[in-house]
Amino acid sequence: MSVPAAKVQALRHYIRQLGSAALAFSSGVDSALLAYLGAEELGDNFIAVTVNSPLLLEDDLAEAVHFCASYGIHHKVLSMDILSDANFSANNEQRCYYCKQLIFSTIRNYATGHGFEQLMDGSNSEDCPVRRPGMRALAEQGIHSPLRECDFSKKDIRDLSRKLELFTWDKESDSCRATRIPQDTAITLEALC
Numbered sequence: 618m619s620v621p622a623a624k625v626q627a628l629r630h631y632i633r634q635l636g637s638a639a640l641a642f643s644s645g646v647d648s649a650l651l652a653y654l655g656a657e658e659l660g661d662n663f664i665a666v667t668v669n670s671p672l673l674l675e676d677d678l679a680e681a682v683h684f685c686a687s688y689g690i691h692h693k694v695l696s697m698d699i700l701s702d703a704n705f706s707a708n709n710e711q712r713c714y715y716c717k718q719l720i721f722s723t724i725r726n727y728a729t730g731h732g733f734e735q736l737m738d739g740s741n742s743e744d745c746p747v748r749r750p751g752m753r754a755l756a757e758q759g760i761h762s763p764l765r766e767c768d769f770s771k772k773d774i775r776d777l778s779r780k781l782e783l784f785t786w787d788k789e790s791d792s793c794r795a796t797r798i799p800q801d802t803a804i805t806l807e808a809l810c
Contacts, residue, residue: 637662639728644681647739717754
């Protein structure tokens, strides 16, 4: 069953009313759909930003670059040494919070200097703020989550991506590499490999 046209139009309108925006782009299904729609709705006032750190697999970085090149989306790759942050590396129950703070601070520094007023992420309606401390960081930084705010589920996102013929529509979901390390065990480059 396809996503209702009114719901798709509401999502497009949400993005358009931002005026200009930078998107945290991981090359996953959710952020790929937003990257595509952001470029369609905002044109030169939109950029997808991929933060390259030890948490991002080389294949995912290559796919992010390929996706943006394939669909004519403005794209920037920023490097970040997340492992040098003691709060993140300690890997306590707030690890995701510190990670999102670092990622969006990095993106905001770039976006502000290049005229992109708003920041977006790919959270969807199934992402629960209670179970994800990183969502508190999004709220504190005023990050827009169009998919969540327009009530797009993972199925909606895949259905719309397929309709738009995005090659990411059936990409498997994958958890953050940091979640594979037991809590309170320090996150190091060796532990991530």
